[in-house]
Amino acid sequence: MNIVDIIILIILLINSISGLTKGFIVSVFNLLGLLLSFFIAKNYYEVIANYIKETPSIYTKILDFVNNRVYGLMEGMGNSKADSFFDIFKLPKPIKELMINSEQFRDTSTETVSSLNNFFVGSLTDILINIISFILAFFIAWGILQILIGLLDLLAHLPIIKQFNRMLGFGFGLIKGILIIFLLFALITPVVTMYSEGLIAKSIFDSNIGYYFYSNNIIIEYFKTSGFLTG
Numbered sequence: 001m002n003i004v005d006i007i008i009l010i011i012l013l014i015n016s017i018s019g020l021t022k023g024f025i026v027s028v029f030n031l032l033g034l035l036l037s038f039f040i041a042k043n044y045y046e047v048i049a050n051y052i053k054e055t056p057s058i059y060t061k062i063l064d065f066v067n068n069r070v071y072g073l074m075e076g077m078g079n080s081k082a083d084s085f086f087d088i089f090k091l092p093k094p095i096k097e098l099m100i101n102s103e104q105f106r107d108t109s110t111e112t113v114s115s116l117n118n119f120f121v122g123s124l125t126d127i128l129i130n131i132i133s134f135i136l137a138f139f140i141a142w143g144i145l146q147i148l149i150g151l152l153d154l155l156a157h158l159p160i161i162k163q164f165n166r167m168l169g170f171g172f173g174l175i176k177g178i179l180i181i182f183l184l185f186a187l188i189t190p191v192v193t194m195y196s197e198g199l200i201a202k203s204i205f206d207s208n209i210g211y212y213f214y215s216n217n218i219i220i221e222y223f224k225t226s227g228f229l230t231g
Contacts, residue, residue: 014177026153
């Protein structure tokens with residue numbers, strides 16, 4: 001057990017206790033708020049993503065960052081095959097499968113190393129912009145919904161409702177904690193990919209629980225099947 005495992009257990013414990021304390025009503029609406037924020041972000045992230053792509057001052061900085069990281073990691077690889085490129089970036093399975101199955105990858109995988117570099121830079125830049133846009137849209141939606149949930153908290157303190165709230169709240173708190181962990185690992189994917197030899201990435205790979213949430217992430221799998229990860 002390493003620090004990542006401990007953090008995961010703490011998140012689960014905090015959310016379970018929070019659910020027990022707040023009770024069922026507030027906990028379930030917190031969970032629904034989390035899910036609703038997710039789907040709002042999924043449906044409207046493209047507004048932010050398109051703005052970023054159409055704003056040269058922002059887009060160029062992201063592209064340059066990805067370009068420098070890709071060429072820095074691939075420096076000295078020579079004429080390595082495409083499989084070596086994927087090994088370097090340690091991408092989650094859904095993203096790796098998406099990139100391998102893309103028509104653009106099939107067109108460039110047998111060409112020069114430079115072509116593969118350009119493919120990775122373009123693909124990772126699009127993915128990074130989409131994730132940044134999703135994060136911004138998610139927290140905007142979450143902030144608005146939290147105001148509404150705060151009003152519902154008044155109902156949870158009514159004597160009749162309060163008696164049945166706590167135990168049901170514990171279960172919902174635990175579920176919420178699991179969803180938060182999946183979400184955190186989905187959001188941290190760009191950091192792990194760009195800094196695959198860094199402390200965060202190594203800690204995740206050395207963690208049994210953490211590596212499962214990273215490699216088998218249900219949120220990234222959903223993104224893959226819904227076309228979110230494409231440019």
